[in-house]
Amino acid sequence: MSNGTMTANGKRYYKLMIVDDSNIMRRRIERSQQFEELQVVGTAANGEEAIELFKKTDPDVVTMDLTMPRMDGIECIGQLVALKPAVRILVVSALADKATAVEAMERGANGFLNKPFTDRQLNEAIAELMR
Amino acid sequence: MLYEQELKTFVEGTTNFFEVAAQQPASIGSPYLMEGSPSVHEYTGVIKISGKREGVVYFTAPKAMLTVLLMKMQENDFSHETMRDLVGEVANTISGNARRDFGRDFVISVPSVLSGEKPEFPQKPGQRSFIIPINWRSHSAKLVVSLT
Numbered sequence: 001m002s003n004g005t006m007t008a009n010g011k012r013y014y015k016l017m018i019v020d021d022s023n024i025m026r027r028r029i030e031r032s033q034q035f036e037e038l039q040v041v042g043t044a045a046n047g048e049e050a051i052e053l054f055k056k057t058d059p060d061v062v063t064m065d066l067t068m069p070r071m072d073g074i075e076c077i078g079q080l081v082a083l084k085p086a087v088r089i090l091v092v093s094a095l096a097d098k099a100t101a102v103e104a105m106e107r108g109a110n111g112f113l114n115k116p117f118t119d120r121q122l123n124e125a126i127a128e129l130m131r
Numbered sequence: 132m133l134y135e136q137e138l139k140t141f142v143e144g145t146t147n148f149f150e151v152a153a154q155q156p157a158s159i160g161s162p163y164l165m166e167g168s169p170s171v172h173e174y175t176g177v178i179k180i181s182g183k184r185e186g187v188v189y190f191t192a193p194k195a196m197l198t199v200l201l202m203k204m205q206e207n208d209f210s211h212e213t214m215r216d217l218v219g220e221v222a223n224t225i226s227g228n229a230r231r232d233f234g235r236d237f238v239i240s241v242p243s244v245l246s247g248e249k250p251e252f253p254q255k256p257g258q259r260s261f262i263i264p265i266n267w268r269s270h271s272a273k274l275v276v277s278l279t
Contacts, residue, residue: 024206024216031205067223067241094227097234116151116224
């Protein structure tokens with residue numbers, strides 16, 4: 001985990017990027033995450049958009065869908081980790097099979113949350129990711 | 132020949148979405164065989180299946196049901212695009228469940244979404260289509276499983 005960013009009043013915060021091709025899911029994650037130290041710096045609807053946004057905003061934490069148009073999540077994870085090895089990536093996907101989870105982890109993901117999810121499951125997964 | 136366990140996987144993928152995302156379980160009605168052309172509601176999420184089995188599985192729901200589902204998910208955007216997005220997510224969950232239970236013997240497509248149109252797919256000899264009513268609150272949707 002990177003050290004995040006220090007504010008003028010000495011508080012540390014971490015930048016969060018949300019990647020999902022579903023508007024509903026992007027809004028849901030943004031609304032449901034309850035961590036004061038996480039600041040959403042942007043959302044992306046596919047892997048290509050995510051890479052561009054990542055270069056501009058330098059997030060510390062990413063939630064990543066897998067099934068997306070243009071560039072899927074597995075490919076995107078590899079590219080994000082190459083850009084910033086300390087980034088923490090939580091895969092949030094309906095793909096519930098073990099092989100997919102293993103592949104995502106091998107590319108550099110740090111956690112896996114199955115869709116659909118409750119607010120509690122999301123926050124527990126993010127807490128685990130930031131530990 | 133469609134096996135009971137296969138049908139169960141698709142049904143559970145659907146009902147699981149309601150139970151988790153809306154925190155209110157859906158119940159299922161008695162499955163029946165579809166005769167003639169498919170009847171659909173306003174919004175339909177479709178997954179195509181190939182490999183060990185061939186065909187389609189789709190979830191079709193009325194706008195009224197999707198509106199209430201969005202409310203339960205604390206959404207406040209009820210646009211046409213959001214409705215399409217939602218049935219796509221339900222289909223996505225069905226697809227994920229199928230991959231987990233069936234492994235790589237089943238090749239499952241990325242979901243596509245239709246608004247109003249009937250899904251078009253060539254009916255193969257021996258292909259039977261089951262309709263499973265999905266009841267939630269006062270609304271009813273359909274899960275259609277059509278595989279060889």
